[in-house]
Amino acid sequence: MIKVTDLRINNLINYRGAEMYVYSLDRGGHTFFKINDIAINKETGCTIDGGEMVYSGIPITAEWLGRFGFIRGENVANRNVFYSTGAHKYIYAVYLDGEVSLRDVTSVCTEVFTGVKIEFVHQLQNMYFALVGEELQDVVNAK
Secondary structure (H helix, E strand, C coil), X not given: CCCHHHCCCCCEEEECCEEEECCCEECCCCCEEEECCEXXXXXXXXXXXXXXXXXXXXXXXXXXXXXXXXXXXXXXXXXXXXXXXXXXXXXXXXXXXXXXXXXXCCCCCEEEXXXXXXXXXXXXXXXXXXXXXXXCCCCCCXX
């Protein structure tokens, strides 16, 4: 389950099977929080009326990395690696196992492994925003 503290405005999440952008968050001191005006129990992740869990992270997949503009490696040795096109500034590559490597901007094309593993799209979005100060754009389905 995603914690509300892991989310930012513009993160992509899965809401009842549909992809949606978070456009509002209420992290008030209540036993619930709100995503897009939907009250959700902090403990269970279910709607306040006791309904099913309504949101979850979107797993990092080849499709999602392509949607964000990363290019898949072409040979057998690097089919699970998605390289930055250069537009991603500090990110060098994202691996399907969730590892992210960064670009060493002090030298030419040096890859630095972070040891950080990500599992969900919103985590990649948050990492990108923290590094670059801009939103990671879905270049295929721009909003």
